[in-house]
Amino acid sequence: MNETNDQAAMRRRPAASGQGDDARLWNLSERSLIMIMVLLSLVVHGYNMFNYPLYLGDEGIYMEQAWSVVREAKLSPYTYFYDHAPGGWILIAAWSLLLPGQFGAFGMAINSGRVLMLIIHVISVVLLYRVTRKFTGSQIAAVAATGLFTLSPLGLYYQRMVLLDNILVLWMMVSLYLIVFHGNRLITLIASGVAFGLGMVTKENAAFFAPVVAYMVYNEVRQRYYFRFAMTGWAFSAVAVTSLYPLYALLKSELFPSGSVLSFTPAEHVSLISTFFWQLTRSGGSAFDPSSQFWVFLQSRWWTKDSIIIMLGAASSAWNIMLGLMERERYRNNLVAGLFTAAFGFYLLKGSAILEFYIVPLLPFLALNTGMAADQLLKNFMGRSIGIGFLVAFAGLSALLLYGARDQFFIDQTRTQQEQLQFIRQNVPADASLVIDDDLWVDLHEKRKGSPSYPLAHSHWKVDQDPDIRVKLLNEDWQNIDYLVLSDDMDQVLRINNETVILQAYDRSVVIAQFEEGNVLLQVRRVNKSRR
C-alpha cells in the first residue's frame, strides 16, 4: 500500500532530527552530555548545601506544614487560611514519609527538604536540557541553557532553599517536557495538563504561565487529527487538578467569605476567596515606581547576586520574541520561549506583593532563552570553530558565575542555628512557652529520642495573628511567654509588624545565649516575669 504523507510524518522521529546534527558538541552522545550537566548540578547545588544559606523562615513554614500533614493529618499546625495552595508541602510530606528518619534524616529538619530541592533541581536540569534540545535541535543551546540555569548564583541561592517556587519549576518543566515529547499520544498531553495542575496547586502564580503553555500545546498539535482532543484533554486535566484546591475549601465551607450569602456556616471562618482578594489588595508598588518591590529586589538582591542571567535572559527573551513575531513559522519555538519570560515578567512587574524568591520560576526560562539565542549567535559568527568558541565562552562564563556564587561553597551559616537549637534543648524545659521563628519549628516539635520536644513553641507570626494562639493560648498576656528564640533580624521584624505582646515580653527579657557568624546574629532570651 502507498504510504500517505500523514503516515510518513507520523513515523518520522520527532526528536533529535533535522537541524540538530550541525550543532553537536565534540561528538559526545546526548546521554553523556546530560550526565555531565547532572553531575555539575549535583556538585554545585549539593556541596555545602546544609550550611549555606541560613535557614529561612519560609523554609521552616513549609517544613512545619509538611510535618503537620505527616504527624497530624492537617495542612498546617495552625489555622490554615489559604495563604498558599498546599500541593508543595504535601509533596514534601510524601518525601518525608519515604525517608528512614523522616524529618531527622539529614540532621536539621530543613535539610531533608533541601535534599528534595536538590533532587528537584537535578530533574529540572535534565528536563530543561531535553526541552531546549528539542526546541532548537542544538546541543549547544541545551548545554548553554542548563549551564546557566545550574550555575547562576541567583538560582543557586534560592534553589537550595525549601521553596514552593522550586517545586513549581519542576512541575512546569515536567509539563513542558511532556508537551514537546508527546509522541502523538493524547495520554502524554493529558499527563502534561496534570503536571501543570500540580504546579497550580503548588503555587497559584503558575496561572501566569497558563496562556503560554496552552499556546505551546496548540503549536504542537495544531495540524494533527487529534487536535481537538489534545487541547481539551490538556486543559481539562489542568483545570481538574487545579480545581481540587477550591473544592477542598468548598467542602470545608471555607470557600466563600464568612457572612456572605453563600457561606452556609454562621461561625466566623477563614476563606479562600477572602484570602484571594486580600492578596490582590496587597500591592508591591507599580512597575513605574522605582521604590516598588520589584525594583528594590532587582537592585538589592537579584542584580547583586547575578546580573548575568538577568541581562542575558532578558535580552535573549526580547530577541526571541522579536524573531518569532517577524517570522512566526520558522521561529515558533523562539516565540514560545520568549513569551514564558514575558508572561512571568509581567506578573513580577505588575505590582502585586512579591517576595525576593518569587523570581525563581523565571530562571529556567531566562536560561532557555539565553541558550537558544547563544546557539544562533555562535552559529552565525563562529562558523566551523563553533565548538572552540562555545567552550571558551562557556568556561569563561562558568568561572564568572562560580566566582559570584563563592559564598555558597565556603561559608557555614546554619551552624549558628544548630547551636541555638542545641542550647535550647540543653537549657530550656520542655514545658516552657517559646516564641520562635519558623526556621526551628519542626526541630523543636518533632519528638526524638534523647532530646526534649517543645509543644508550646510557637511561631511569632501566629502568636501575633492567629487568635487561637494569641487569645486562646496566651490570653494576650506577655507573662505567658517564657522564652524568645530570635532568628537573624527577627527583633526588627517584631517592631515593623508591631507584634505587641511579643514586644512586651521582649522588653522584659534578658539574653541568655547568643550565636554569631559574619553579620548573622541569633539570640535566646528569657522573659523576666518579676519585672512588671
Place this chain on the structure above:
Amino acid sequence: MTTVIAGAVVLSILLTIQAAYTLYITVYTWDRPDAYERAKAPDVFRMPVKSFTVLLPARHEEEVIQDTIEKVVRARYPQRLVETFVVCESGDKGTIAKAQEKITSLKNQGISNVRLLVFDDLPINKPHGLNFGLQSSKNDVVTIFDAEDEIHADIFNVVNTVMLDENVRVVQCGVQLMNFNSSWFSTLNVLEYFFWFKSRLHYHAQMGMIPLGGNTVFFAREVLAQIGGWDEHNLTEDADVGIRISTTKEKVRVVYDDRYVTKEETPPTLGQFIRQRTRWSQGFFQTLRKGDWKRLPTLPQRLLASYTLGFPAIQALLALYIPVSIWMMFTAKTPVPVAMVLLLPFYFLLAHYVVSVVGLYEFTDAHGLNPSSMTWLVMLVSYVPYQWVLGYAALRAALRELKGQSNWEKTAHVGAHRKAA
C-alpha cells in the same frame, strides 16, 4: 454510618477506575496513531474478487425495505459477485409483498440477484432469519444489512480490498447514527455510536475480544460455518457471535472511515429507545451468563469480555450512585478527604461529557453537518438524565432476565436519516 461511608468510598474508587478506563477506550483511536491509521479504509480499491451474500432480515419493514434493496443492488460492485437475500417470516405479509414487488420490478430491469427467503418455523427473530439465509448462501463472504440501513455504494470494494490486502476473514465496518438533532437524547445516542465504532471497537479488535455490530459486518462464510452460525436464543446475537469468533483467535479488522459508514437512525421515541436498550442490555447479560467468553485464551480478554458484557450493570450502578452520593455529601458529615474521594467519579463524568462535546464536533465535521451553537448546552442538561435512561433500561433488562422474559422488543424505523439525507 461508618460502614456506609466506607462502602461509598470503595464504590467511588471502583467507579473512578472504571470511568477512567472507559474514557480511555473512548478516545483510544485518537491516542494511538497506529490505530488511527488502521481505522482508515484503503484509498485505492483492488479488482473485485470476493463474492458477497447480503442478508437483509426484515420484519414489519414495509416502509423502508424497497429503498434498502435498491441501495444494495446499486452498490458499485459487479452484480455477478453479489447475491441478496431478503429474509422474512411467513406471517409478515406486508413486508413480503413489498419485497416481492421490488424484486419483480428489478427483474424487469434485468437485475435478478435478489431473492426473497421466507421461513415459517420458530423462533421468529433476527438470528433465526440469519441462520435461515446462511443455509442458502453460496458466496465467499456473508454480510448483514438491516432494513433501515443507508449503505455506502463502495462498501463491497472496501471490504474486498481489505480482505485481500490484509488476509482477514472478518471485517466490521462503521455504523453511524446520523440524526443527531432530532430529539433530546439523539445527540448523545449518535455520539455513543461514533465513539463505539470509531474508537472503542479498535481497542477491542486489538485485544482480540470484540462484540461485533449487528450489520455491515462481513464474515468469510467458512468462519460462520465453523462456529455454527448465530445463537437464536440471544437478544444480541451480533455481540455473541463476535465473542464466539474471538474464542477461536480469529483476527477481526475494524474499518471506521467517515466516508464509508453505514448510516442509521436513533429510535424515534424515548419508549422505543428504552426498549432497544433493554434488549441490548439483556442480550449482554445473556451472553455473559452463557459463558462462551470463558473460553477466550487470555485473562485480559476474559476480563474485558466480562467487563463489556456486564457493563449495563455498572451503568445502572452509576445512575444510582449520582443521586446517592450527592445526597450523602449534603447530609452525612463526612471528613473532607472522604468527600473529595466521593466526588472523583463526578470529575470523570464531566470528562466524559467534555469528550462527548469534542466528539460532536469531530462527528459533524466528518459528515459536513452543523451543530447549533446551543447543542453543547442541550447535551449538558441531558447528560445525566441520559445516563439515568440507560441505567433504567439496564435495570429493566436485569429484571426481565431474572423473570425469564426474553421476547424481542423490536425497534421501529421511520427512515428519519433518509429524509434528513
